[in-house]
Each structure stands twice: as structure tokens, then as C-alpha cells.
Amino acid sequence: MELDSILLNRKEKKLLKKIIFLSNRADHGLASTDLIKQQSEYDKYYFSQLRDFGLIGTHHLPEPNEKTHWRPENGTYVTDKGRHYKDWHWEHLRIFIYKSVMTPIVITLLTNLVLYLLEKHLK
Structure with a gap:
């Protein structure tokens, strides 16, 4: 979906801002989805909207393939469009x-x- 057709409401903007903050503090740019769910700004609907718009993405690895490239399981990252x-x-x-x-x-x-x-x- 192109940015021209995306218009976020106030709650979606706050959630996106919080996810950007958490992903900037996390290793590899992946914030724990469990940590995001604990935030006061979290709402399942708005989280899904941000993901559907392509502003954020989720990353799931059942187990790390290599120890040197390990990423947290069930992580959320911000795409370039989201940033x-x-x-x-x-x-x-x-x-x-x-x-x-x-x-x-x-x-x-x-x-x-x-x-x-x-x-x-x-x-």
C-alpha cells in the first residue's frame, strides 16, 4: 500500500511512535512483541492496521539457525515506510x-x- 493512501489516526500514530522507540533500543532493530503488548498504547486492532499498511512487520523464528545471527523470537520491526x-x-x-x-x-x-x-x- 502506498503512503499516499495511508492516513493514521492518533492512536495508530502513538503506537507506531512507541514501536519505533522500542525497536531503536532493541538489538538488531527487533522489539519483542510481548514487550509491545505490555505498553499502554498497544491495541490489537491498531497493531494489525500498522502491519497491514506495511509500516511494521513481525519476525518469527522457532529456533535460531546460528548463534551469531540470533534474533529474538516473535519480534516486531519497523519498515522504511514506517520510519x-x-x-x-x-x-x-x-x-x-x-x-x-x-x-x-x-x-x-x-x-x-x-x-x-x-x-x-x-x-
């Missing part, structure tokens, strides 16, 4: 404001200028 969602959101908001606010203001100013010049020229 950069906030940047994308602010850029999208800036474009929206430009289109919705600045464009009508500029058009109004230009229209008034043209009308003023026409009125002045016709006198």
Missing part, C-alpha cells in the same frame, strides 16, 4: 496547504491587480 511516515505526512500537509491556501490567495491578488489596472486604464 519515514512522519516526514511524508508533513510533506503531504505542506503540499495540501500550498494548494488549498496559497493558490487561492495568489489568484485573488492577481485578479484584483488586473481589475485595478483595467479600471485605471479605462479612466
